[in-house]
Amino acid sequence: MKLQLALDLVDIPEAKNVVKEVADYIDIVEIGTPVVINEGLRAVKEIKDAFPSLQVLADLKIMDAGGYEVMKASEAGADIITVLGVSDDSTIKGAVEEARKQGKQIMVDMINVKDIAARAQEIDVLGADYICVHSGYDHQAAGINSFDDLKTIKRVVKNAKTAIAGGIKLATLPEVIQAQPDLVIVGGGITSQEDKQNVAAQMQQLIKQG
Numbered sequence: 537m538k539l540q541l542a543l544d545l546v547d548i549p550e551a552k553n554v555v556k557e558v559a560d561y562i563d564i565v566e567i568g569t570p571v572v573i574n575e576g577l578r579a580v581k582e583i584k585d586a587f588p589s590l591q592v593l594a595d596l597k598i599m600d601a602g603g604y605e606v607m608k609a610s611e612a613g614a615d616i617i618t619v620l621g622v623s624d625d626s627t628i629k630g631a632v633e634e635a636r637k638q639g640k641q642i643m644v645d646m647i648n649v650k651d652i653a654a655r656a657q658e659i660d661v662l663g664a665d666y667i668c669v670h671s672g673y674d675h676q677a678a679g680i681n682s683f684d685d686l687k688t689i690k691r692v693v694k695n696a697k698t699a700i701a702g703g704i705k706l707a708t709l710p711e712v713i714q715a716q717p718d719l720v721i722v723g724g725g726i727t728s729q730e731d732k733q734n735v736a737a738q739m740q741q742l743i744k745q746g
């Protein structure tokens with residue numbers, strides 16, 4: 537099981553400072569959608585250049601033109617790129633094909649997918665590397681989490697790795713770990729803490745204990 541730090545509400549210098557603080561305790565650093573909107577793919581390039589030993593995920597939440605957008609994120613240095621599960625199969629296929637060409641990986645984000653079990657099986661066949669259940673900020677505000685959806689994809693997905701994101705905190709991490717995802721994604725649960733390093737270290741410890 538791996539730990540991904542999601543950076544959403546920072547600019548590039550702040551992103552570098554946070555990663556510097558927690559780099560020893562995370563496996564993947566995510567350049568979040570708001571950062572890409574504010575700073576462009578330059579944010580991906582700068583973080584990859586500064587921290588070459590970490591995998592960098594570009595959270596583009598691709599909805600169309602999968603092949604082209606994966607190509608641009610790959611050129612910027614992204615190792616993993618996100619595509620939306622609600623997008624057309626041809627978009628996901630295009631993204632997967634381009635990722636294979638570039639030696640990169642695709643994470644399909646299941647945010648707002650209604651039938652998680654059925655869609656996850658289809659996406660698994662399309663060749664996604666990761667399938668991620670996700671309660672976005674708007675769902676979190678309504679008190680929704682993805683813990684049950686994680687159990688669902690663990691049951692039906694045969695090839696892809698499983699991931700979970702959305703409001704995970706130190707206190708809720710043990711419940712997530714019980715379901716044994718391959719990847720846990722944490723944003724505010726680390727970035728909004730006073731002592732980010734300490735929280736990231738504790739999370740890594742819990743994940744290692746499995």
Ligand SMILES: O=C([C@H](O)CO)[C@H](O)[C@H](O)COP(=O)(O)O
Pocket residue numbers: 542543544566568569570595671672673701702703704721722723724725
């Ligand atoms: O993808 C995300 C969200 O849609 C904003 O872009 C976050 O990176 C993801 O939800 C993880 O962040 P937290 O919910 O703060 O843990």
